[in-house]
Every structure is written in structure tokens, then in C-alpha cells.
Amino acid sequence: MKLLLKNAGILAWADDGFRHIPEGYLGIDGDIIDYVGAERPAAPYDAEKDLRGKLLIPGLINCHCHAAMTLLRGVGSDLPLDRWLFEAMFPVEDRMKTDDFIAGNELAILEMLASGVTSFSDMYMEPQTLIELNEQVGMKVNLTRVVQAFDPTEPPERNFRIPESLALFDQFHGAQNGRVRVDFGVHAEYTINDAVTRYYADRIRPYRDRGARVQLHLSETKKEHEECIARHGMTPAAWFEAMGVFDLPAAAAHCVWCTPEDRAILKAHGVSPIHNPTSNLKLGSGFAPVPEMLEQGLNVALGTDGAASNNNLNMFEEMHLAAIAHNGRRLDAVLMPPAAVLRMATVNGARLQGRDDTGCLAVGMKADVVAVDMDRPHLYPAFEALPMLVYAAQASDVAMTMVDGRILYENGEYLTIDREKALYDAKKAVERLYGGK
Amino acid sequence: MKLLLKNAGILAWADDGFRHIPEGYLGIDGDIIDYVGAERPAAPYDAEKDLRGKLLIPGLINCHCHAAMTLLRGVGSDLPLDRWLFEAMFPVEDRMKTDDFIAGNELAILEMLASGVTSFSDMYMEPQTLIELNEQVGMKVNLTRVVQAFDPTEPPERNFRIPESLALFDQFHGAQNGRVRVDFGVHAEYTINDAVTRYYADRIRPYRDRGARVQLHLSETKKEHEECIARHGMTPAAWFEAMGVFDLPAAAAHCVWCTPEDRAILKAHGVSPIHNPTSNLKLGSGFAPVPEMLEQGLNVALGTDGAASNNNLNMFEEMHLAAIAHNGRRLDAVLMPPAAVLRMATVNGARLQGRDDTGCLAVGMKADVVAVDMDRPHLYPAFEALPMLVYAAQASDVAMTMVDGRILYENGEYLTIDREKALYDAKKAVERLYGGK
Numbered sequence: 001m002k003l004l005l006k007n008a009g010i011l012a013w014a015d016d017g018f019r020h021i022p023e024g025y026l027g028i029d030g031d032i033i034d035y036v037g038a039e040r041p042a043a044p045y046d047a048e049k050d051l052r053g054k055l056l057i058p059g060l061i062n063c064h065c066h067a068a069m070t071l072l073r074g075v076g077s078d079l080p081l082d083r084w085l086f087e088a089m090f091p092v093e094d095r096m097k098t099d100d101f102i103a104g105n106e107l108a109i110l111e112m113l114a115s116g117v118t119s120f121s122d123m124y125m126e127p128q129t130l131i132e133l134n135e136q137v138g139m140k141v142n143l144t145r146v147v148q149a150f151d152p153t154e155p156p157e158r159n160f161r162i163p164e165s166l167a168l169f170d171q172f173h174g175a176q177n178g179r180v181r182v183d184f185g186v187h188a189e190y191t192i193n194d195a196v197t198r199y200y201a202d203r204i205r206p207y208r209d210r211g212a213r214v215q216l217h218l219s220e221t222k223k224e225h226e227e228c229i230a231r232h233g234m235t236p237a238a239w240f241e242a243m244g245v246f247d248l249p250a251a252a253a254h255c256v257w258c259t260p261e262d263r264a265i266l267k268a269h270g271v272s273p274i275h276n277p278t279s280n281l282k283l284g285s286g287f288a289p290v291p292e293m294l295e296q297g298l299n300v301a302l303g304t305d306g307a308a309s310n311n312n313l314n315m316f317e318e319m320h321l322a323a324i325a326h327n328g329r330r331l332d333a334v335l336m337p338p339a340a341v342l343r344m345a346t347v348n349g350a351r352l353q354g355r356d357d358t359g360c361l362a363v364g365m366k367a368d369v370v371a372v373d374m375d376r377p378h379l380y381p382a383f384e385a386l387p388m389l390v391y392a393a394q395a396s397d398v399a400m401t402m403v404d405g406r407i408l409y410e411n412g413e414y415l416t417i418d419r420e421k422a423l424y425d426a427k428k429a430v431e432r433l434y435g436g437k
Numbered sequence: 438m439k440l441l442l443k444n445a446g447i448l449a450w451a452d453d454g455f456r457h458i459p460e461g462y463l464g465i466d467g468d469i470i471d472y473v474g475a476e477r478p479a480a481p482y483d484a485e486k487d488l489r490g491k492l493l494i495p496g497l498i499n500c501h502c503h504a505a506m507t508l509l510r511g512v513g514s515d516l517p518l519d520r521w522l523f524e525a526m527f528p529v530e531d532r533m534k535t536d537d538f539i540a541g542n543e544l545a546i547l548e549m550l551a552s553g554v555t556s557f558s559d560m561y562m563e564p565q566t567l568i569e570l571n572e573q574v575g576m577k578v579n580l581t582r583v584v585q586a587f588d589p590t591e592p593p594e595r596n597f598r599i600p601e602s603l604a605l606f607d608q609f610h611g612a613q614n615g616r617v618r619v620d621f622g623v624h625a626e627y628t629i630n631d632a633v634t635r636y637y638a639d640r641i642r643p644y645r646d647r648g649a650r651v652q653l654h655l656s657e658t659k660k661e662h663e664e665c666i667a668r669h670g671m672t673p674a675a676w677f678e679a680m681g682v683f684d685l686p687a688a689a690a691h692c693v694w695c696t697p698e699d700r701a702i703l704k705a706h707g708v709s710p711i712h713n714p715t716s717n718l719k720l721g722s723g724f725a726p727v728p729e730m731l732e733q734g735l736n737v738a739l740g741t742d743g744a745a746s747n748n749n750l751n752m753f754e755e756m757h758l759a760a761i762a763h764n765g766r767r768l769d770a771v772l773m774p775p776a777a778v779l780r781m782a783t784v785n786g787a788r789l790q791g792r793d794d795t796g797c798l799a800v801g802m803k804a805d806v807v808a809v810d811m812d813r814p815h816l817y818p819a820f821e822a823l824p825m826l827v828y829a830a831q832a833s834d835v836a837m838t839m840v841d842g843r844i845l846y847e848n849g850e851y852l853t854i855d856r857e858k859a860l861y862d863a864k865k866a867v868e869r870l871y872g873g874k
Contacts, residue, residue, distance in 0.1 A: 073817070077824045081770045110814035222768065281765030282828070284772065311829040312815045317757070325762065328718030331659065333518045335721065377547035377860065378749045378832075380510070381867045387514045391719070392748040395815075396833030423814065430818045 001046055003028045003405065004035075008051035008371065009385055011058070011342070012036045013360030018339055020385050026056055028367040031177075031404035036361055053375035054399055055385055057342070058360050059118025059368035060315040061349025064215075064253040064274040064303025066124045068096070068104025070111065071429055072308040081221065081283050089308060093125070095433055101129040103429035106422035109137055111313045113409040113417070115395035116370040118402070121251060121274075121303070121353060123185055123215050131172055131180055137416050138176075138403055140368070142353045144168075144185030144215045149196040156199035166203060169212060179404065181213075181354060186245055188217035189228050189236045194243065201244035213249045213354050216240065218273075219262065220254035221285045237262035237271075246271055251352045253303065256280055256288045263289070263296050272299040272352035275344065277321035279305035291326050291335050301349040302341075316395040319345050323390050338390035371400035438483055440465045440842065441472075445488035445808065446822055448495070448779070449473045450797035455776055457822050463493055465804040468614075468841035473798055490812035491836055492822055494779070495797050496555025496805035497752040498786025501652075501690040501711040501740025503561045505533070505541025507548065508866055509745040518658065518720050526745060530562070532870055538566040540866035543859035546574055548750045550846040550854070552832035553807040555839070558688060558711075558740070558790060560622055560652050568609055568617055574853050575613075575840055577805070579790045581605075581622030581652045586633040593636030603640060606649060616841065618650075618791060623682055625654035626665050626673045631680065638681035650686045650791050653677065655710075656699065657691035658722045674699035683708055688789045690740065693717055693725045700726070700733050709736040709789035712781065714758035716742035728763050728772050738786040739778075753832040756782050760827050775827035808837035 005028070010021040027035030027045060035041040076088025096104075101124070112120060119140035122130060127143040134141055145165040149156075156162070165184055173182040184204045186192055204212060219225045219236045228236045237258055240246055246269035255273040258266070266273060275290050293300050302322060304313045323341045327333055350359025358366045372393055374382055379397070382388040401409040408416050442465070447458040464472030464482060472478040513525025533541075538561070549557060556577035559567060564580040571578055582602040586593075593599070602621055610619040621641045623629055641649060656662045656673045665673045674695055677683055683706035692710040695703070703710060712727050730737050739759060741750045760778045764770055787796025795803045809830055811819055816834070819825040838846040845853050 071818065074820055074825050074828065077821070077828065078771060078774070084770065107814055107817065114814070278761060281761040282770065284764040284768045284770035286765055286768055307829075311825065314815065314831075320754070321758075324715060324718040325765075327721040328723055328762075329766075331721045331723055333521065333719065333721035334515060337515070377544055377551070377856075378751065380544065380860065380863060381508065381871075383511055383871070384514070388511050388748065391511065391514065392744075394751075394831060394833055396831055419814075423817065426817060434818075434820070 001030065004041070004045035004048045005051050005056065005369070006048055009055040009374065010036060010361060011055065011386060013347070013362040018342065018386055026361065026369065028405045031366055031406070033361060033363055033365050033367050036363060051371050053373060054371040055374045055389065056361060057370050057372060057389065058346040059358070059370050059401065059403065060116045060345050061301065061353065061359065062112065062117045062120040062304050062313065062315055063251060063301040063349045063352050064276055064305055065108070065120045065122050065313065066306035067108035067120070067122050067130065068101045068124050069306030069308045070107040070313070071100060071104040071426065071433060072306070074311050075308060077311070092433055096125065098126055098129060100429045100433060101126040102133060103425035105130050105133050106417065107426045108307070108313055109133070109139065109417055110414065110419060110422050113139070113401050113414060114398060115314050115316060116372070116398040116401055117313070117315055118368040118370065119349070119353060119355065119358065121183070121215060127168065131175065134180060135176060138179065138406055138408055140179045140355065140358070140403060142181045142183050142215070144183040146185035146187040146215070147196065147200050148187045148191045149193050150191070152193050156196045159196050162200050162203060169207060173210070173212070177404070183213045183215045183251070184248065185215045188224070189239055190224055197243040197245065201247065205244065205247050208248050211354055213251065214245060215251050216245065216253070218252035218255050219257040220280070222257055225257035235259060235262050237265045241265050241269065249354065251301070253305070254280060254285065254288060255293070256286045258289065263293055263298060267296055267298055272301055272348065274301050274303045274352070275322055276303045276305040277318055277325055279309045281321070281325070283309050287325060287329050290322065291330065294340060299348050299351050300344050301352045302345045314395045315345055316393060319390050338387040341390050342386060367402060367405040369402045370398060373397050373399040438467065441478070441482035441485045442488050442493065442806070443485055446492040446811065447473060447798060448492065448823060450784070450799040455779065455823055463798065463806065465842045468803055470798060470800055470802050470804050473800060488808050490810060491808040492811045492826065493798060494807050494809060494826065495783040496795070496807050496838065496840065497553045497782050498738065498790065498796065499549060499554045499557040499741050499750065499752055500688060500738040500786045500789050501713055501742055502545070502557045502559050502750065503743035504545035504557070504559050504567065505538045505561050506743030506745045507544040507750070508537060508541040508863065508870060509743070511748050512745060514748070529870055533562065535563055535566060537866045537870060538563040539570060540862035542567050542570050543854065544863045545744070545750055546570070546576065546854055547851065547856060547859050550576070550838050550851060551835060552751050552753060553809070553835040553838055554750070554752055555805040555807065556786070556790060556792065556795065558620070558652060564605060568612065571617060572613060575616065575843055575845055577616045577792065577795070577840060579618045579620050579652070581620040583622035583624045583652070584633065584637050585624045585628040586630050587628070589630050593633045596633050599637050599640060606644060610647070610649070614841070620650045620652045620688070621685065622652045625661070626676055627661055634680040634682065638684065642681065642684050645685050648791055650688065651682060652688050653682065653690070655689035655692050656694040659694055662694035672696060672699050674702045678702050678706065686791065688738070690742070691717060691722065691725060692730070693723045695726065700730055700735060704733055704735055709738055709785065711738050711740045711789070712759055713740045713742040714755055714762055716746045718758070718762070720746050724762060724766050727759065728767065731777060736785050736788050737781050738789045739782045751832045752782055753830060756827050775824040778827050779823060804839060804842035806839045807835060810834050810836040
């Protein structure tokens, strides 16, 4: 099946940068983009889809998410960070069972598809529920069974999470035509110990050649960063390096308190930082040194974090914030170019996820395409499409979300997930978790 | 005509705070709210409107706007602040004529009505065009003909803007059943001189008893703040005080660089600061000391600034930013309570505008009501309505905007302005201003 998207604006990719085609054609053969250009392609297509007034952009990649935490949206939002985590989050998470994870994932997927996310990296419990759900949904997801260790006397061989993590990789990495990728995961320096981390790093190192990668949280808060120094005599980045975790390509969420030396460590090991501006600001964690990381040549990507600390999964908000917050902090109106921000949300995200075949609109890439409706009063005039997308467009302007050439969402309708069932499941889960509220 | 809004959540106002009614009734008699409560009112109503799943909030008040700058949206967004102003903004503004101001205002009104704004304060050229347009539209607007002085040798009596400013007040203040209020205006310290400012302050002082107020820009950038000190030996706030401008209640946009002493001056004179977080961050101006101003007891309100530096007129974005940016700057997750932010966008805005009869949902107030559709995946679960509104709701969730009991916008439809004509006018204006682009 060959499909031609026509008459749309296109943010194509050429010569390592975005190129705006004001009105053009994007051809798809199966799940692959086989044409991008201003002129109608010579080859015939089986079907054509008129997208006049829309702007085609690469699918957005949410690189740090705890999807099922949608069920904890807004819980304890009046508490300081520590109390929020221990008094509001953990007790609910403790009660969560398989059906709750399913429901939370469904709700997250409704939100992400409607806001142009085609791929996301997830770090949460019972990742199998997400794999199973995604069989039907058809998004791309990098997921992980994170390793933690709460009992310092427990020998590493007894940590049941490690074999689970390895088994998850063996069973599911590359599943669903490559849409599912399994990452290894260490939750954070403060929820594990040296022995378990070294042991785990040794176990996962051989998987490097099979394309394995790691997810972790890094220097999110000042407290975490400083307590690590007190505990280990080194920063979290230096500690992860010493433990051998960075022997695999890693994705490090937050990096708010990473020093220039930390950033050099990340650079040396090909670690991609993930910027989560809403969560970092809302929780009072601070401003990640994003312009500084980009200047150092790091592959910075973007994420929403969980809905509990955001309070949504809206990559347009993250792009907007990433584009303006650092200008304000550094008193420089042109510090964060919109193109760099869109790159973080697409190209860099794909690289972080280990997906070489997505992240931009070019011939030979997978057809992960989002159509943004630019024909709206708040987007007029739009002399330049890319700044308008980053500074003014809203998640609600997304008209279509396509993954691997298959339309998953269009004009308010979900084609691969039942909206009403998902909302019903979420309601039932909320009743279970919060007692009928 | 008595209208009963029923089955909606309501953020009512009681005992100097918001009170959430999960499902209730809001009665309107003409343009006045005559009932708010969880129980059905005993009195009969002529008509009922079922708003199940919606949350009723006070109309949002955008306290700093240059409405017609929608026509300059995104222009020169890759330039640093000074060059942006002199190379991108001024040359276009120089070409703007009456029809362009009309078109720019129409476009702004489309955007503001759709995002829940019922009242706004505007500072731009040819304010009469806005008054005339609003006759049909029916919003509330505080507008001003600002005074500037570019030739230091020109005697104050020759400044033609001063009599125009006074005449505008005499002719239109209180027009359209009070929906139009005329403010006096000084653009900023750096676009006027001592003699003209003193002269103008003397002229407007007698208007104080007629409810007159002042709009101005204050300490938006570090450069502006420091150059004022170099020029006058005092900060902009101290200078405005010395000139007598603060003898009237004033609304001071930005206040990014206001010192604690400046803030004491504002407090002493009842000056209301206006926080414009998107514009301040995007343009690299910095972070206004909002929590500090609130701690000092100042009446801080919210605004979007013009679309040229934003790039839209979305008060939901401003609320969201105001709620999280300062937490990040001060490393405190509970620094800016959502209730304080909503108050800035409603109650404080009404007070700033000199509108005692709007800004909250309570019996006896004008029926300026916005219905937000909370029945959306990205807003579920919503254990507490107010934090969800501030942290997660989007402008696109606005289902209805009502001013003085009259519905101006509902479910994508404009009832008092022709959307297609407005977009056509904007297109024609863009062609005139930018030569067919």
C-alpha cells in the first residue's frame, strides 16, 4: 500500500537540519517514507490524502515517562518534593496491581497520541502490561524493568529484579516489528548500592552488541546530588561511570545538577541527557544546564516525566518551556533556537532510543509523521513554520498521528485504542486505588 | 432573562478564597450572578443550560496586551531583544494604518475569546479601533493612548499625545455599559522625559476621583533598569514616583528588575505589578520576583504581552508558567500555590483594572464566566479542580466564554464576531504590511 500525503507544509530533514517545504508531498510505501518534496512525485500511489493547511513534522519522542502514573495525576500537588514522594506517591503505587498499570497506560496513550507522540521511553512497574497493550496500539516504546536495591545486606545474586530485567530484554527486545525496545534500567543512585550496581553492570555489558541501552535518573535534585557526594565522594555521574553502567549507551533523565565535569563524563560515554522542564520547575528541582549541554555537544532529548509531577504528557509544553526558560535564566533572547528544541524532541530522541530509522522526515525513514493544523487564529500569521510550532502551537493543534505508516489518531478519533474503554478502565482503577473517589 | 447554568463544577468565591463546588448551579439575572450553590435554587429561571463535565471559573483577565500585534506574531524571533525591537517591530508598526489595527484586534479577539479571556488591558496605537470593534464583540477592555516624547526640546504643551489621551478618557471612559474603561498611559521611562511626564501627571491627577488609572512598562529589562539609574540617579519605580505618575492607581507591566525598595514604592502607592512570564523568558528579560511581590502584599496580576513576543495570547500558558517557573528558580515545590496563580489571573486582574464587579463567581458580581471542559483524558483523574486547572488544563479546553451574562464563544463558535471575516481581514493586512507574504 502506497499512500501520498499532499498539499501539506513539511518540516523535512536535509543536510543535518530541518528544511521547510511550504506546500509539498510526502510519499509512504508501507511503513517507509519513499518521497519528500515540493513537486508531485512521478511514481503512482494507491491512495492520496489531502492535508492542506497542515504542517507535517516528525513524530514527537517523549524520552522520559512513567506512563501509568497518569492515575496519580495531581495527587499531593501541595506537598514539598520529599513528602510528595513518600506520602502521596509511594502509598498509591504500593496498591497498584496489573489492571491498574493497564488502565494507567491506556490513559497515557490516549493523551500522548492526541498530542503527537509516536514513541516514548517508559520506566515503570509491570512493563509487560505496556508491551501487551501496545500490540494493539502500535506506538513505539522503549521500556525497562528498573533495578533497585533496598536491603544493603542482600547479596546481588538475590536481587530478583536483575534476572527479570535480563529476561525482559531476551523476550521482548525488538518485538512488534522493532516498535518495542527493551532497555536496561537503574532507577537512580539513591535507590541502589555499589555491589548490586556493579553486579548488574557486569551482567548487562555483554548485551551491548545486541543494541542494549540503559535508562536512569541522574542528579535531578540538589539533595540527591549532594547526598551522593557525601555517600560516595563523587557525583552521581562519576559514580555511575565508576560502577560501569555507562559502558552501555545510556539515557539520563533530568541532569539538573550535573557539573561541567559530569557533562564531560556523559559526553565521553555517549550518555544522552533528557530535559524534563515542566517537572523540574514544578517540583522545584531547578534548571538543567541545557544550553551548556548542547554547547558541549551532548545529545539532549526531551521528556515529560510522569503525569503526577507535570501534570500532563504534553510534549508541546515541554518544547515551549525548553525554548524560553533558559533564555530567561541566562538573559539571552536567542540562546535556545527553536530548531534546536524541535531537534531535541525528535532527532535527538530517536538517537537516544537507539532508533536510527525514525526522528525525521526523509526518504528511507519510518513513516512516523504528525500533522499539525496550522490553520488556526493563534497560529496566524506564520511567516516561519518552525518557530511558530515551538512558540505558539498547542498539543490540541495535532490533527493526525501516524506510526510506521499507520494512522493511530486523527481529528479526535483513536483508530487502535478504544477511548471509552480506556476511560472506563481508568475510572475503575481510580475507584480501586482511592476508594471510589 | 434569567439563565441557570446547572450540573457544572464551580470555582466559587467565598471568604476571600476559591471554594470548589463539585457539581452545582450558577444563576444569572441579566448580566449579574444571582445564585451560586450546590443545591438547585428555589427561584425559577427562564432557561437552563446543562454544563455537566464542565468547570465554571471566573473569566480570565489579561492585564497586559498589545492586541493588534498579533499581526507581528513571530516576526524577527531569531533576533536579540534590541535588534528585534528596532529592526523587526518598529518598521512594521510604522506601516500600520487604521485597517491594520482593526484586523490585528479582530485576530487577537478570536484568540482571547477561545481561550477564556473576558477582559483585557491593551496598550497600543489607535485604541478607538478597539472601542469600535468591541461595541459588537462585547468583551471588557481597559485601553489607553500612551504618552511618549522623542524630542527632548519639544515643550510639553506641544506633545499632541497628552490632549489625545485626555480626550479619549473624556469620551469613552465607562462606555458600553462600563465594559470600556480608558486608562492613562506612559509607555515607559525610556521613551519620555521629565518635563513631559510631570506635565502629564499634573494633567491626569484631577481624574483620580473619576476612577482613572495608569498603564506603564516598568523595569522589564536589566538594561532599561540600569540605564534609568545612570540617567536619573534612581530606579524606574523611584522615578515614576518622583514624577507624580503614581498619584493615580497604576498597573506596571513586567517589574522584572524591581528591587525590594522599588516594591515598597509600588506597595505604598497601590501600584499593581503585571507578570508576563512567557514574554519575560522568551525575550531573555529574566524572572520577575513574583513570590517576593506577593509576600510584600502587592496585587500581582497576569498578562500575555503582545503576540509578537509570546507568540500567542494564551492565559492558560501564563498561569502554568507562573505556577512552576518560580518554584524552579527558588528550588521550592510549593512556593506558588495554584490558588494564588488563579487569583492573579482573575481577582487581582479585576482589581488592577478598577473593576470591582468582576473577577470572581459570587452573587452580585457580573456574569463573566468561563466553562472549562474537564472531561478530557489529559485532565483525568482530577481530585482537585483548581490545581488541575492551573497545571494541566489547556486553552483548548475552554468550552464557553461569557461576558455580562452574554455568551460570546461556545464550542468553537463565535457569537459576536465573524471568524471568517476576521481571518480575511488579517490576511489582507498581512499582505499590505509584508507585501503579499
